[in-house]
Amino acid sequence: MCGQMDHNEACEVSCTSNDDCEPGSRCALVDPSDPNAPIVLRCAPRLGAFELGDACQRDDVCGSGLCHEGFCTEPCGTCANGMACEPSTIHRYGIDTNLSVCRWRLAAPALELGPIDTPLPDGASVEFDVPPNLASFVVVLESDEGLRVTAESLQAPDGTLLIDPADRASSLNPAVDYIGIVSVLVPASDRVEGRPQPGRWRIRPNTYDPTLFGELQPLPGRIDRISVLFEPETEVGGQLDLVLGLSPGLGIDVKTASTSTFVMRLLERIDTHYAPAEVRTADVRFVLLDATHDTVEDGVETRGMCATLSEPGPRGVSVNVFVVEDLSYTDGHSGGIPGPPGIHRSNGSCIVVESLGNGAHTGTLVAHEIGHFLGLHHTTGVDGRPDPISDTPICAEGTEVSECPDYDNLLFPIFPLQSDLQLTPGQIDVLRRNPLLHERPR
Ligand SMILES: [Zn+2]
Structure with missing residues (x-):
């Protein structure tokens, strides 16, 4: 039987993330005692009282025993809401280790749509579903080629045109155009009802000549990424x-x-x-x-x-x-x-x-x-x-x-x-x- 205080080899479970360890334990970096050996990860009892994502200055205050870039983190695995699992270089015991750890990413996209070729066929649009109880959402359009991008039109679930192709600038919820990347925020106006309505939204992105300013001259191309971010009312x-x-x-x-x-x-x-x-x-x-x-x-x-x-x-x-x-x-x-x-x-x-x-x-x-x-x-x-x-x-x-x-x-x-x-x-x-x-x- 293996107890928490046992340190014999057979009792030490190796891990790659906290998901591999029992509740109440953590996946810890172990001192290899040899600067030429790689760091190993083994399940170990939790250390400090601080939770994942809490601000920290020392390893031993974190339950995970790992304070990185000012926040308690852990090898991932599953990360908390608002965090993402990202590769990092962790320096411990005199050794640099490449390890994926949880980091705060509070504005991570909820949806990734695209790529699309532009212009879309007549009448076509990119559709996405907006959940209830959002304060706002943002659609980010990116052209790696550096074309000017914007949304030609944006339609709410009830059919209201928030960006009206007939008169973009005077739209209820106007969006600017920009070179290579543009963000469409809803609501951008206190006149938008429903704020924002849950249901199926339709956006029609397009690409334009980047060398012209103050006018939109459509130029066929591609929108490489369409990301949608949701901001809950509680935030x-x-x-x-x-x-x-x-x-x-x-x-x-x-x-x-x-x-x-x-x-x-x-x-x-x-x-x-x-x-x-x-x-x-x-x-x-x-x-x-x-x-x-x-x-x-x-x-x-x-x-x-x-x-x-x-x-x-x-x-x-x-x-x-x-x-x-x-x-x-x-x-x-x-x-x-x-x-x-x-x-x-x-x-x-x-x-x-x-x-x-x-x-x-x-x-x-x-x-x-x-x-x-x-x-x-x-x-x-x-x-x-x-x-x-x-x-x-x-x-x-x-x-x-x-x-x-x-x-x-x-x-x-x-x-x-x-x-x-x-x-x-x-x-x-x-x-x-x-x-x-x-x-x-x-
Ligand atoms: Zn200004």
Whole structure:
């Protein structure tokens, strides 16, 4: 008979994941006592009191005896809801071991559809079923070839056209188009009823010429992936993780960035703008960008930075914000409205802003771009078009900018850099439904 305290070979059950071990025990890395031997995994009694996914700093506080990237993890197997089994390099007993472990991936797609060739035949669409009790869902369309992508139409189960091909921009729930990847958030408007209706939805994605801006010229091709993410009603609002990339020209040491006045003012300002929405910044990681990015010349370079430098962060939902000395073609750029939630290393997986010299002012600029990344349009578009939200004021054509009734809204296109810019209840309602926000304080 083998008891918990037995350590003779015959009693030690080898394992590849926790699923192989009895309840109350764990699949543990065992010290091979020989630096040239591979690490072996054997079932062992649970160690600390912390559960899978809890924040940790040491192995022995975790039941699994394995603290990795700041969270209790385990060799997988089956992972908890919101986690995914992913390959990792675990360094223990002086040895690097490649092991699949559970990691937080809070915005993992619920459905993977596609690929499809575009255009779809006349009248055809991609269909998917939406469960009840969702706060929102997001459909992400990706073209590996880098074509411009968007949804031509989107139809709710009751037949309502949320994206109307006859007048896309004035649709009830408009979606933007973008190069290589685009996200369609439902609801993107507080006017959408049913929020969102359970049942069968129909989307008609298409591909367009990426070299044309401001017009959609269909170009046959392919959409390689169509991912659908579901955000349950119970997970609305919460915390926002950031990866903050800093270009060397800003003169901030990334190792001590959290104590730099510029960074502290920047983060404080984001929290100030989002306090009315009860959204606050949580885990913030700092990355030093390459000096070649001190000046970012154009959208091609911005999309390249998103595609090569963005990181998922500890829970898979970090918004990557790259602050550079000079963004030559604009002040700030968001990788879509909204950005692709939980998808990193794509053209749309980041925000790039230029430093305004002052941390607080730069923080207001970042907060504006985060508004786009979470799904908010400009209150009044630069083309004069209103956003899809019912309670944001609209600036009439010809009005002096500072006289616009939405001049003090965070999503006005030419906003003053002040801390008291507004978010309306309608805007707050939309942004809080974004799957990037999480309630995982532990
Ligand atoms: Zn903007």
